[in-house]
Amino acid sequence: MTDDGASRRLKLVGGARLDGDRIAVSAMLFKGPVHLSTEEVSLSIDDASVLQAQLARALNEHAFPGLDQRDRRKRRMRYGF
Numbered sequence: 001m002t003d004d005g006a007s008r009r010l011k012l013v014g015g016a017r018l019d020g021d022r023i024a025v026s027a028m029l030f031k032g033p034v035h036l037s038t039e040e041v042s043l044s045i046d047d048a049s050v051l052q053a054q055l056a057r058a059l060n061e062h063a064f065p066g067l068d069q070r071d072r073r074k075r076r077m078r079y080g081f
Contacts, residue, residue, distance in 0.1 A: 006032035013038065016048075023048040 014026040023043045029036045043051065061068060 006034075008036075021045060 009030050010027040011030065012025060012027050016023050016025045025041050026038065027041060028038045
């Protein structure tokens with residue numbers, strides 16, 4: 001990503017759908033407040049699964065700050081690692 005002052009962001013439109021053995025997602029691309037394009041992105045099932053896990057972890061961390069650290073501390077105290 002280039003550092004030209006305006007951040008780029010995606011806004012999902014429509015939703016995700018199964019397209020054969022891939023997941024198709026439509027998204028609008030913005031640079032700052034300016035709409036650049038609407039694209040359809042195709043993800044493999046494996047990539048979609050990894051993305052789902054990463055999003056779930058990030059959302060949990062946002063909803064429950066420090067929860068991951070508490071869980072690790074509990075495991076260390078219980079199992080010694």
